[in-house]
Amino acid sequence: GENVEQHPSTLSVQEGDSAVIKCTYSDSASNYFPWYKQELGKGPQLIIDIRSNVGEKKDQRIAVTLNKTAKHFSLHITETQPEDSAVYFCAAYADSSYKLIFGSGTRLLVRP
Amino acid sequence: SAVISQKPSRDICQRGTSLTIQCQVDSQVTMMFWYRQQPGQSLTLIATANQGSEATYESGFVIDKFPISRPNLTFSTLTVSNMSPEDSSIYLCSVDISGNTGELFFGEGSRLTVL
Numbered sequence: 001g002e003n004v005e006q007h008p009s010t011l012s013v014q015e016g017d018s019a020v021i022k023c024t025y026s027d028s029a030s031n032y033f034p035w036y037k038q039e040l041g042k043g044p045q046l047i048i049d050i051r052s053n054v055g056e057k058k059d060q061r062i063a064v065t066l067n068k069t070a071k072h073f074s075l076h077i078t079e080t081q082p083e084d085s086a087v088y089f090c091a092a093y094a095d096s097s098y099k100l101i102f103g104s105g106t107r108l109l110v111r112p
Numbered sequence: 113s114a115v116i117s118q119k120p121s122r123d124i125c126q127r128g129t130s131l132t133i134q135c136q137v138d139s140q141v142t143m144m145f146w147y148r149q150q151p152g153q154s155l156t157l158i159a160t161a162n163q164g165s166e167a168t169y170e171s172g173f174v175i176d177k178f179p180i181s182r183p184n185l186t187f188s189t190l191t192v193s194n195m196s197p198e199d200s201s202i203y204l205c206s207v208d209i210s211g212n213t214g215e216l217f218f219g220e221g222s223r224l225t226v227l
Contacts, residue, residue, distance in 0.1 A: 032214040043218035093214030
């Protein structure tokens with residue numbers, strides 16, 4: 001089955017700096033890669049996603065890149081703000097399995 | 113998106129008891145899923161709740177321990193049976209409102225503590 005690895009487990013950046021979180025997946029059939037943000041005491045919130053026919057997608061300060069050949073994808077947050085502090089999860093999905101498999105999570109701390 | 117309501121939001125339970133978690137969605141959805149998030153950990157898929165048929169369980173999860181109901185396209189329940197402290201987790205309901213797309217929306221979760 002699918003296995004998703006995520007790095008780093010914790011990331012501390014200064015406000016205004018950029019943050020990058022990386023994930024790799026194992027199942028070549030995976031074709032959808034969302035990113036979730038989870039704040040303390042809340043459920044995961046979908047913040048951006050990318051499908052396998054696209055290499056990059058941007059939404060304001062957030063961007064995601066996908067390298068299907070290498071089976072890895074990354075989340076980029078620019079101009080970080082304290083409210084970006086949360087746990088971020090990557091995930092991978094294959095139509096054939098109907099399952100969304102999550103990475104282990106990255107705890108991002110943005111220092112004011 | 114979808115509005116997903118879970119009850120209870122949190123509970124403290126005694127060892128050996130069972131608790132049923134409810135999930136209500138504000139629109140009809142084909143795909144509903146239950147996830148478990150142990151303290152400080154990632155999300156693990158428990159099962160897919162199928163409307164009108166038995167749930168599909170992932171490896172390591174069994175129906176006797178986690179019975180699931182899905183009576184219609186807007187509602188599902190997950191029961192955690194014969195609880196032990198190891199069952200202390202957040203249990204999350206999620207839906208794929210567009211069908212089989214993988215774009216899942218989550219409820220706020222039900223935080224269970226088993227003493």
